[in-house]
Amino acid sequence: MTIELGADALTLQQLATIARGGARLAIAQAARQRMAASRRLVEQLAGGEAPVYGINTGFGKLAQSRIAAADLRTLQRNLILSHSAGVGAPLDDGVVRLTLALKANSLAAGASGVRPAITDALVALYHADVLPVVPTKGSVGASGDLAPLAHLSAALLGLGEVRLRGRALPAAAGLAAANLAPVELQAKEGLALINGTQVSNALALVALFAIALAFRAAIVAGALSVEAIKGSHRPFDARINALRRQPGQIEVAGLFRSLLAGGPLNASHQGPDCDRVQDPYSLRCQPQVMGAALDLLRNAARTLCIEANGVTDNPLVLTDTGEILSGGNFHAEPVAMAADVIAIAAAEIGALSERRVALLMDTTLSRLPPFLVARPGLNSGFMMAQVTAAALASENKSLAHPASVDSLPTSANQEDHVSMATYAAARLAQMAANISDIVAIELLAAAQGLDFQRPLRSSAAVEEAHALIRRHVPHLEVDREMAPDIAAVGALVRNGAFDRFVPLDLDAACK
Numbered sequence: 001m002t003i004e005l006g007a008d009a010l011t012l013q014q015l016a017t018i019a020r021g022g023a024r025l026a027i028a029q030a031a032r033q034r035m036a037a038s039r040r041l042v043e044q045l046a047g048g049e050a051p052v053y054g055i056n057t058g059f060g061k062l063a064q065s066r067i068a069a070a071d072l073r074t075l076q077r078n079l080i081l082s083h084s085a086g087v088g089a090p091l092d093d094g095v096v097r098l099t100l101a102l103k104a105n106s107l108a109a110g111a112s113g114v115r116p117a118i119t120d121a122l123v124a125l126y127h128a129d130v131l132p133v134v135p136t137k138g139s140v141g142a143s144g145d146l147a148p149l150a151h152l153s154a155a156l157l158g159l160g161e162v163r164l165r166g167r168a169l170p171a172a173a174g175l176a177a178a179n180l181a182p183v184e185l186q187a188k189e190g191l192a193l194i195n196g197t198q199v200s201n202a203l204a205l206v207a208l209f210a211i212a213l214a215f216r217a218a219i220v221a222g223a224l225s226v227e228a229i230k231g232s233h234r235p236f237d238a239r240i241n242a243l244r245r246q247p248g249q250i251e252v253a254g255l256f257r258s259l260l261a262g263g264p265l266n267a268s269h270q271g272p273d274c275d276r277v278q279d280p281y282s283l284r285c286q287p288q289v290m291g292a293a294l295d296l297l298r299n300a301a302r303t304l305c306i307e308a309n310g311v312t313d314n315p316l317v318l319t320d321t322g323e324i325l326s327g328g329n330f331h332a333e334p335v336a337m338a339a340d341v342i343a344i345a346a347a348e349i350g351a352l353s354e355r356r357v358a359l360l361m362d363t364t365l366s367r368l369p370p371f372l373v374a375r376p377g378l379n380s381g382f383m384m385a386q387v388t389a390a391a392l393a394s395e396n397k398s399l400a401h402p403a404s405v406d407s408l409p410t411s412a413n414q415e416d417h418v419s420m421a422t423y424a425a426a427r428l429a430q431m432a433a434n435i436s437d438i439v440a441i442e443l444l445a446a447a448q449g450l451d452f453q454r455p456l457r458s459s460a461a462v463e464e465a466h467a468l469i470r471r472h473v474p475h476l477e478v479d480r481e482m483a484p485d486i487a488a489v490g491a492l493v494r495n496g497a498f499d500r501f502v503p504l505d506l507d508a509a510c511k
Contacts, residue, residue, distance in 0.1 A: 005101065005119070006031025006108025009309040012301055012507040016209050018101045018126075019094040019202070025101055025123045027108055027116065034110025035119070038317040042113035045324060046072060046187040053326050054191045054315050055113075076190030080157060083150035083194055086135030091148070091199070092429070093163065096131045098202040099152060103193065106311050112192040113317040113324070121156050121183045128178035133161035133168060134199070140408065141421030144312060144330035145199035148422065153193040158182035195313035197332040200421035204339045205304050207428030208506075210494065211346050212297065214435045215290070216502040217493040218353050219252065220465050221442040222286045223259040225356045226279075227458040228449025229366045233260050235284045241291075248298070249291030255502055256286065263459040280365060282355035289352050293345040298506060300338040300345075305510035307335055332421030336404035339424035343431060347393075347400035350435035353442045354393040357386045360445045372448045372476070379479045382445050385486065389441045392434040399427050399434075440490035443469055451475050461501055468497060 003014050007028035010018075017023045045052045047069065056067050067075050091099070104122040107114050125131070132155035138147030154160040155171040162174035175182060185193075226233070233256075234240075241253035260266065278284060315326040361382055363370045373381030403424035447469045450458065457463055472492065473485045492498065 002026055003101075004028045005105040005123070006034070006110070009510070010105060010305070012205075012305055012510045015098060015101075015205055015305070015308060019098040019206050019209065021094075021097055021126075021129065025104070025126055027104070027119050027123065031108035031110060031119075032116045034319075035108065035112075035114060035116045037319045038110050038113045039115050041317055041319055041322060041324070042188050052315075052324055055188045055324070072187045073185060076185035076187065077157065079190040079194065080150050080153050080185070081159070083146050084154050084160060086138030086147040086151055088135045088137035090163075091134045091136055091203070092206070093131050093166075095199075095202045095206050096134055096152070097126055098205060099134070099149075099198045100126045100131075102198040102202055102308055103149070103152070103196060105309065106196055106198065106313065107192060109311045111311045111316045111318070112188075112313050114189045114192045115186065118156075118183065118189055118193070121180075124178075124180055125155065125162075128180060129165060130155070130174045130178045130180065131163045132171070133163060136426055137423075139199065139422035141197070141200055141332035141336055141419035141424070142330065142417065143314075144195040144197055144332070145422055146194050148199040149194040149196060152199070153190065156183040156193075157185070192313050195330045197307060197312045197330065197335050197421065200332050200335045200339070200425045201304055201307045203422065203425035204300075204335055204342065204428060205308070207339075207425065207432050208297065208301060208304065208342055210432035211342060211349070211428070211435065212504070212506055213496050213499065214346075214432060214439050214493055215293065215297065215349055216496075216504055217443065217498040218349050218435070218439045219255055219286075219290065219502045220259065220498045221353060221439050221446055222283070222290070222356065223256055223462055224446035224450060224465060225360060225442060226256075226260065226283055227263075227265055227462050228360060228446045228453065229279075229283070229368065230265065230453070231279045231283045233257075233266055235279070236260065236287060241287050244288070246288075246291055246295065248293070248295035249287045252291040252294060253287035255504075259461045259501060260459050261461075263457055263462065265453060265456040265458045280355075280359055282352055282359055286352070289348060293349050294504075296341045296345040300341045301506045301510060303334050303338040331417075332419040333404065336419040336421035336424045339421065339428060340402040340404050342428055343400040343402075343424070346428065346431045346435055347396040350393045350396050350431075350438040353435070353438045354386075354389040357382070357389050357438075357442045357445050360442075360449050361386055366449065368449050368452050372445055372452075373479070374477065381476060381479070382441075382448065382482075385441045385445065385482050388486070389438045392438050396431050396434050399431050403427070436493045437486060437490050440486050440493050443489050443493075444473060444485055447473075448476055465498065465501055468492070
């Protein structure tokens with residue numbers, strides 16, 4: 001699969017493929033022409049007498065300092081060196097791959113004044129799997145992701161560290177191993193490389209992909225839980241949900257109807273002798289809660305897709321008028337707010353799932369054996385698995401606190417309002433991991449509950465999902481270590497094994 005950068009807008013599916021390293025990247029010919037035109041304007045202004053920010057001046061608070069023509073290349077190199085000040089664990093490979101592509105895509109718009117050779121160098125790193133080691137922390141999300149993008153850009157110069165096929169080594173050695181030559185930056189190119197929101201956007205996108213997988217698995221888990229306690233299907237009635245008019249709720253209710261359609265288990269308690277009137281909210285209100293989460297995820301996906309296809313550095317080169325304009329496209333507030341919205345949705349997906357786990361083990365509500373084990377007392381069953389789910393759900397509540405409402409001025413108050421987008425996006429990875437494990441625990445518990453309903457069987461889809469779980473984890477007859485079971489089903493969630501049960505298109509938001 002070849003994806004052209006600087007051509008049509010990238011879709012969510014393409015962005016996910018890039019993050020996995022599953023695509024070939026190419027720079028569109030029209031983009032090369034745009035870059036060449038903007039480069040000619042930069043070179044013309046760099047050789048002139050008038051001060052132009054980012055080309056022949058200092059940066060930020062030092063913009064009043066005029067730089068001599070002989071020092072312009074040194075200025076760009078020094079910018080990369082001085083801004084490589086990040087700390088913390090390195091970004092995951094998928095985030096780095098996507099950042100390389102997003103930066104190349106932004107530069108390919110032809111409004112940044114860089115040579116096509118710069119985008120070629122970024123794409124070459126991607127194809128060679130020479131991935132810069134980029135510390136996660138050090139950006140406040142205004143003037144772009146300066147520190148992490150400086151570490152990313154340093155690798156182009158043969159500076160810093162890279163990972164080559166998973167092994168860390170000096171960047172110069174990594175480039176040599178891949179037969180790549182270091183780049184010498186020219187006027188404005190260093191600034192164009194480090195100004196932008198590509199790191200925070202890549203972090204948010206990769207987390208969104210993981211959370212979308214957990215969302216689909218949570219829908220399946222919710223359906224299994226409904227059947228495990230012989231819950232009512234009435235809350236998923238199309239008429240109820242249509243009256244609310246919320247699109248996500250209507251869609252989620254339809255997903256549950258498809259999953260639960262048919263099967264004698266539900267029919268076994270539909271007669272006049274059934275004394276169930278209303279199920280607890282964690283079952284009954286799944287369309288309302290999960291539908292609201294779906295709407296938020298789609299809105300955030302749209303924002304992140306727009307950002308992935310936008311130009312977010314400064315100053316910008318307008319070849320049609322011959323101007324270079326300073327603005328604030330590097331301010332990552334849209335990404336920060338989108339990440340905060342994703343965090344809220346993720347926390348609620350996990351919170352609802354954890355409540356269903358607790359419900360399944362509460363014999364007074366579920367009418368299943370206490371803690372989902374045949375000989376409770378001698379065996380503790382799922383007791384501690386639910387505690388783990390509660391711990392993860394509570395952690396997500398703290399992580400869901402909005403980051404975009406915070407701001408701490410930097411750069412001698414030149415950057416007096418910042419977005420905190422990089423942190424807002426980075427914390428989503430932990431939230432995604434947490435909800436994947438919570439949902440895995442629910443899938444295990446719901447499968448255990450279904451076992452106790454035998455010989456009755458559920459719908460074809462629910463039985464297929466149950467069989468998938470049982471191929472990896474057997475029924476819990478007596479106590480055993482639960483961690484391997486959770487890890488096994490958690491891997492299914494993360495690998496998208498439950499996707500086929502829940503047809504869901506987040507990419508519709510990006511088209």
